Amino acid sequence: MASLIDYDGSAGILVDTNIWVDTMDDDSGWHDWAIDQLQACSERAPLHVNVVIYAELLVPRQDSTAIDDLLDVFETRRSPLPWEAASLAAAAYSLYRARGGTRARPLPDFFIGAHAAVANLGVLTRDRAGYGTYFPRLRLIAP
Numbered sequence: 001m002a003s004l005i006d007y008d009g010s011a012g013i014l015v016d017t018n019i020w021v022d023t024m025d026d027d028s029g030w031h032d033w034a035i036d037q038l039q040a041c042s043e044r045a046p047l048h049v050n051v052v053i054y055a056e057l058l059v060p061r062q063d064s065t066a067i068d069d070l071l072d073v074f075e076t077r078r079s080p081l082p083w084e085a086a087s088l089a090a091a092a093y094s095l096y097r098a099r100g101g102t103r104a105r106p107l108p109d110f111f112i113g114a115h116a117a118v119a120n121l122g123v124l125t126r127d128r129a130g131y132g133t134y135f136p137r138l139r140l141i142a143p
Contacts, residue, residue, distance in 0.1 A: 013121060015049055
């Protein structure tokens with residue numbers, strides 16, 4: 001498993017799927033908050049997405065051009081998912097299941113948290129409880 005001894009979340013911000021969805025949905029109660037946070041965060045540090053987040057965004061739309069355009073507005077980096085994230089995601093998911101978690105929380109959420117942890121990224125999300133429970137050291141930007 002990757003060592004998180006030096007983790008401080010200072011290498012940038014991994015933007016969770018729910019934030020991007022909120023920016024694309026004018027009717028979302030979080031729309032304005034999500035856009036404001038993306039703008040503020042992008043002025044402080046590089047924004048990142050990984051292939052898991054990108055795939056989740058393609059599920060309802062399958063229009064990669066529109067997604068790419070949105071990511072480009074905020075100069076978002078397409079960051080590879082580090083191999084070291086696999087063992088951390090598996091450990092966190094195993095803990096979740098051992099605590100009685102159902103399959104309602106999908107494994108991709110654990111890959112997002114693990115990626116942030118091993119790449120020294122903070123996470124912009126609305127899911128403070130989910131990430132905070134299984135990745136308590138993550139620097140979260142959340143309501």
